[in-house]
Amino acid sequence: MAKQPVVLARKPGADSKTLSFDRPVANQIYGFIRDAIVSMELLPGQMISETALAEQFGVSRTPVREALIQLSNIGFVDVLPQRGTYVSKFSMDKILEARFIREALEVSVVTFLADHVTNDIVQAGEKIIAEQKVAARDDDPLAFQKLDDKFHQTLAGFTSYARVASLIEAEKAHMDRVRNLSLHISGQYKRIIAQHNAIIKAIKAGSSAEAAKAMSVHMKDVYNILEVIPQEHPEYFQ
Numbered sequence: 001m002a003k004q005p006v007v008l009a010r011k012p013g014a015d016s017k018t019l020s021f022d023r024p025v026a027n028q029i030y031g032f033i034r035d036a037i038v039s040m041e042l043l044p045g046q047m048i049s050e051t052a053l054a055e056q057f058g059v060s061r062t063p064v065r066e067a068l069i070q071l072s073n074i075g076f077v078d079v080l081p082q083r084g085t086y087v088s089k090f091s092m093d094k095i096l097e098a099r100f101i102r103e104a105l106e107v108s109v110v111t112f113l114a115d116h117v118t119n120d121i122v123q124a125g126e127k128i129i130a131e132q133k134v135a136a137r138d139d140d141p142l143a144f145q146k147l148d149d150k151f152h153q154t155l156a157g158f159t160s161y162a163r164v165a166s167l168i169e170a171e172k173a174h175m176d177r178v179r180n181l182s183l184h185i186s187g188q189y190k191r192i193i194a195q196h197n198a199i200i201k202a203i204k205a206g207s208s209a210e211a212a213k214a215m216s217v218h219m220k221d222v223y224n225i226l227e228v229i230p231q232e233h234p235e236y237f238q
Contacts, residue, residue, distance in 0.1 A: 026066035098174035136189035
């Protein structure tokens with residue numbers, strides 16, 4: 001593991017990582033660190049300094065610690081007693097388990113939506129896909145990843161089952177970083193957009209079987225990624 005503690009970089013032209021004190025500070029810090037981990041600004045195995053982050057954000061260590069606990073709960077950081085806090089390395093077992101759980105949940109989501117299709121569902125999905133095309137054109141992997149989150153969370157939200165979206169988000173965390181690393185692979189943006197289009201097309205047609213098939217194909221795409229990324233970046237895996 002890297003010994004040098006890291007904080008969030010302030011890159012020229014990057015969005016300012018400043019806090020709004022009319023919202024919970026710990027949740028905002030959680031979001032900033034999570035984005036940095038997903039975008040690989042913070043790399044697997046790197047140390048995270050509570051003190052340095054507190055100084056950067058101009059807060060006490062308490063909200064930083066709370067944010068790191070949230071990140072630990074979703075598997076993004078490892079808190080090691082007497083050693084420090086580190087960005088979690090990729091776990092093949094966790095990625096495959098998350099894919100298995102997500103497929104069960106998300107296939108059920110799109111099956112339900114195809115059986116209860118509305119114009120709102122279709123229009124919301126199509127709007128997000130249009131936004132993803134812009135992010136792909138701009139080669140903005142973090143924006144693309146956030147829109148991928150939004151796509152799946154939006155579909156889950158239309159089931160009206162409150163816990164479904166949070167369960168999907170919790171499992172998705174283990175796949176997000178490796179998916180983000182894969183976006184440089186030729187055709188990956190295009191492939192994900194095509195898969196999202198197939199899902200919405202099946203829902204729009206009211207075909208639960210086709211919707212389930214399209215989502216299953218989308219979930220299994222991680223297998224293609226896992227054939228490449230561990231060879232390119234073995235240091236990122238446990």
